[in-house]
Amino acid sequence: xxxxxxxxxxxxxxxxxxxxxFANDDERREYFRAELRRxxxxxxxxxxxxxxxxxxxxxxxxxxxxxxxxNPWLNDxxxxxxxxxxxxxxxxxxxxDFEVTEPYSADVSEGKSNSIxxxxxxxxxxxxxxxxxxxxxYTQPGxxxxxxxxxxxxxxxxxNLCGSKSEVDGxxxxxxxxxCRHSICSDLSPIASFxxxxxxxxxxxxxxxxxxxxxxxxxxxxxxxxxxTETESGGKAKVIYTVWSExxxxxxxxxxxxxxxxxxxxxxxxxxxFICENCSAIFSKRQxxxxxxxxxxxxDIVNQNSLTxxxxxxxxxxxxxxxxxxxxxxxxxxxxxSLPYSSALDSFILPDGVKTKELIQxxxxxxxxIYTKRNLIAFEALWxxxxxxxxxxxxxxxVLVKTGSLLHNIGLxxxxxxxAGALPNALFIPSMLAERxxxxxxxxxxxxxxxxxxYPNRSGVNQIESATSLExxxxxxxxxxxxxxxxxx
Numbered sequence: 001x002x003x004x005x006x007x008x009x010x011x012x013x014x015x016x017x018x019x020x021x022f023a024n025d026d027e028r029r030e031y032f033r034a035e036l037r038r039x040x041x042x043x044x045x046x047x048x049x050x051x052x053x054x055x056x057x058x059x060x061x062x063x064x065x066x067x068x069x070x071n072p073w074l075n076d077x078x079x080x081x082x083x084x085x086x087x088x089x090x091x092x093x094x095x096x097d098f099e100v101t102e103p104y105s106a107d108v109s110e111g112k113s114n115s116i117x118x119x120x121x122x123x124x125x126x127x128x129x130x131x132x133x134x135x136x137x138y139t140q141p142g143x144x145x146x147x148x149x150x151x152x153x154x155x156x157x158x159x160n161l162c163g164s165k166s167e168v169d170g171x172x173x174x175x176x177x178x179x180c181r182h183s184i185c186s187d188l189s190p191i192a193s194f195x196x197x198x199x200x201x202x203x204x205x206x207x208x209x210x211x212x213x214x215x216x217x218x219x220x221x222x223x224x225x226x227x228x229t230e231t232e233s234g235g236k237a238k239v240i241y242t243v244w245s246e247x248x249x250x251x252x253x254x255x256x257x258x259x260x261x262x263x264x265x266x267x268x269x270x271x272x273x274f275i276c277e278n279c280s281a282i283f284s285k286r287q288x289x290x291x292x293x294x295x296x297x298x299x300d301i302v303n304q305n306s307l308t309x310x311x312x313x314x315x316x317x318x319x320x321x322x323x324x325x326x327x328x329x330x331x332x333x334x335x336x337x338s339l340p341y342s343s344a345l346d347s348f349i350l351p352d353g354v355k356t357k358e359l360i361q362x363x364x365x366x367x368x369x370i371y372t373k374r375n376l377i378a379f380e381a382l383w384x385x386x387x388x389x390x391x392x393x394x395x396x397x398x399v400l401v402k403t404g405s406l407l408h409n410i411g412l413x414x415x416x417x418x419x420a421g422a423l424p425n426a427l428f429i430p431s432m433l434a435e436r437x438x439x440x441x442x443x444x445x446x447x448x449x450x451x452x453x454x455y456p457n458r459s460g461v462n463q464i465e466s467a468t469s470l471e472x473x474x475x476x477x478x479x480x481x482x483x484x485x486x487x488x489x
Contacts, residue, residue: 012024012025015028017032017064018064018073018076018077018080019080029062029063032063032064032073033058033061033063035063036057036058036061036063036067036069036072037054037058039072040054040057040069042072043069043070043072043472046070046465046466046469046471046472047465047466047468047469047471048070048188048464048465048466048467048469049069049070049464049465050068050069050190050464052068052190056068057069059387060190060194062197062201062390064076064077064461065197065201065458065461065462066193066196066197066201066461066462066463067463067464068190068193068194068464069463069464069465070463070464070465070471070472071461071462071463071465071472072472073461074184074461074463074472074473075472075473075474075477077182077184077461078144078474078477081142081144081182084142085142088141088142088179093141093142093177093179094140094141094142094179095140098140100137100138104133104134104137104138106133108130108133110127110129110130111127112127114127114128114129115448115451115452115453116128116154116157116199116452116453116454117154118448119199119398119448119449119451119452120152120195120198120199120394120397120398121398121401122151122152122192122195123151124151125151125152125154126154127154128154128155128157128158128161129158129167129170129171131154131155131157131158131482132158132161132162132167132168132171133171133173134482135158135159135162135181135480135482136162136168136171136173136176136177137173137176138480139181139479139480140177140179141162141163141177141178141179141180141181142179142180142181142182143181143182143479143480144181144182144183144184144477144478144479144480145159145181145182145183145184145478145479145480145481145482146183146184146186146473146478146480146481146482147183147184147185147186147481147482148186148187148467148470148481149186149187149467150185150186150187150192150193150196150462151187151192151195151196152192152195152196152199153185153192153195153196153197153199153200153462154199155183155185155482156183156185156196156199156200156459156460156462157199157200157454159180159181159182159183159459159460160180160181160183160200160454160455160457160459160460161454161455162178162179162180162181163178163179163180163181163455163457163459164178164455165178167455180455180457180459181459181480182459182460183200183459183460183461183462184460184461184462184463184473184478185200185460185461185462185463186462186463186464186465186467186470187462187464187465188464188465188466188467189464190464191397193462193463193464194390194393194394194397195394195397196462197390197462198390198391198394199452199454200454200458200460200462201391201454201458202454202455202456202457202458203391203454205450205452208391208392208450209446209450211389211392212389212391212392212395212446213443213446215382215385215386215389215392216382216439216442216443216446218385219378219381219382219385219439220439222381223377223378223381224238224439225332226336226374226377226378227239227374227378227437227438227439228332229312229314229323229328229329229332230326230328230329231314231316231323232323235316237314237315237316238314238315238316238437239312239313239314239437240313240314240315240320240436240437240440241312241313241419241434241435241436241437242309242311242312242313242325242329242434242435243260243268243309243310243311243312243313243410243417243432243433243434243435244307244308244309244310244372244406244432244433244434244435245258245259245260245307245308245309245310245431245432246258246259246290246305246306246307246308246429246430246431246432247259247290247291247305247306247307247308248274248285248288248289248290248291249288249289249290249291250274250276250278250279250281250283250288251281251283251287251288251289252276252279252281252283253276253278253279253281255276255277255278255279256291256306257271257274257276257277257288258308258310259271259285259431259432260310260311260431260432261310262310262311262324266311266322266323266324267416268310268311268412268417268432270412270432271285272284274288285431290305290306290362291305291306292304292305292306292363293306295363297346297365297366297368297369298342298343298346298347298366298368300365300366302363302365302369303363304362304363304364304369305362305363305429307406307429307433309325309329309330309333310324310325311323311324311325312324312325312329313417333374336373336374336377337373339373339377341373341376341377343368343376343380344380345366345367345368345371345376346366346367346368347366348366348367348368349365349366350364350365350366350367350369355427356427358427358428358429359427359428359429362429364406364429370405370406370407370429371404371405371406372406372435374435375404375405375435375436375438378438378439379396379400379404379438382396382438382442383396391449394449395442395445395446395449396442398445398448398449399441399442399445403419403436403441404436404438404441406429406433406435407426407427407428407429407430408433408434409426409430409432409433409434410432410433410434412432417434419434419436
């Protein structure tokens with residue numbers, strides 16, 4: 001209860017939405033969630049309605065701005081926005097006879113290093129300044145933009161930031177008129193719509209930072225033992241990351257050999273050729289067979305490729321250093337793996353396909369199998385603690401695959417580890433990888449999220465729906481249609 005009170009992000013001032021005034025955002029959300037629940041039976045008939053329980057859809061939604069299903073208030077927003085156009089025209093901020101006679105023909109080249117682009121990864125994401133160029137050329141303030149394949153909602157971000165004179169001036173476009181465009185962001189993917197919602201919702205950075213750090217500290221205090229190691233003096237230290245190596249079997253005598261080896265000076269080396277310490281046989285990685293071990297995943301017995309910890313980086317005070325795993329570390333891993341823990345990701349079976357073939361062959365048959373048990377426990381504890389703080393769940397999803405799973409390898413040069421030089425998001429478990437401390441990982445990503453500078457204006461809405469349907473949207477109600485691969489006036 002204490003955590004819930006301290007992580008409350010609701011606005012306490014009166015708010016007016018679609019002609020209705022509420023004492024605060026709590027009251028607004030409660031009213032529209034009740035309305036959404038009442039409308040769900042009808043909305044289920046619309047193509048693209050997500051697979052999920054009513055309670056989960058309601059809990060995820062922040063209506064009427066964001067619904068984790070088709071949004072029944074789209075036409076109500078459009079009616080308001082059309083009325084606003086008349087006010088803008090009266091103020092001379094819009095033209096009644098606006099017409100685009102020339103296509104946008106300049107080269108568009110935008111870097112991918114801005115804070116918004118870097119905050120959360122997603123497939124084929126486009127930097128929002130590139131989209132702004134098209135919006136500023138083909139639309140005018142107050143126009144309504146639809147992106148039916150919105151992904152992470154960069155069209156919504158671009159439409160909103162068109163209202164920032166400094167952002168518009170930074171593009172150095174002649175005759176560009178600053179002014180917010182209204183956006184409707186829609187996607188078939190629930191995670192895409194969730195990311196879009198957070199990218200398009202203004203937040204108090206200082207307040208959120210305090211809430212998030214409090215939440216991390218509270219969970220870490222309970223689970224810090226997951227990332228403990230023992231120093232040479234017998235004291236305890238915090239693990240920063242653990243390097244794991246795939247294990248192979250000598251084709252001559254059956255001896256187990258790790259792919260990565262560690263020198264006496266704790267430098268990491270990859271084996272070009274294996275030399276068996278038992279029988280002195282020399283063989284390549286191609287000639288060796290992977291070692292498999294039997295594990296229990298939920299109620300399934302699975303043979304998985306074996307991973308062995310070979311090197312630990314730990315922090316003691318202000319100093320970080322390396323060590324080889326000892327009996328303390330082996331016993332901790334055994335203790336963690338013996339915990340009777342069931343993950344929510346156990347229910348998601350990886351689909352059989354070209355890109356998942358190698359994972360399944362290695363016994364990684366469920367989503368939970370691409371994480372160490374230690375990281376699963378820490379991630380899910382943070383996730384459950386953040387049920388009333390969507391923006392923090394946004395932080396968690398931003399690191400869930402890229403650096404929190406076994407799919408993320410490590411860079412290595414002259415024995416030195418470079419986590420930043422890794423290959424992210426490839427659908428295979430590399431022969432050498434780094435298991436990061438989840439709490440440190442999330443704190444680092446939190447700093448990236450706090451760098452996001454959004455325009456403090458709620459100019460758009462988003463939803464989950466199929467782009468082939470859009471049944472809840474009236475015809476001829478959109479000024480500009482935009483998606484990643486298609487832009488049309």
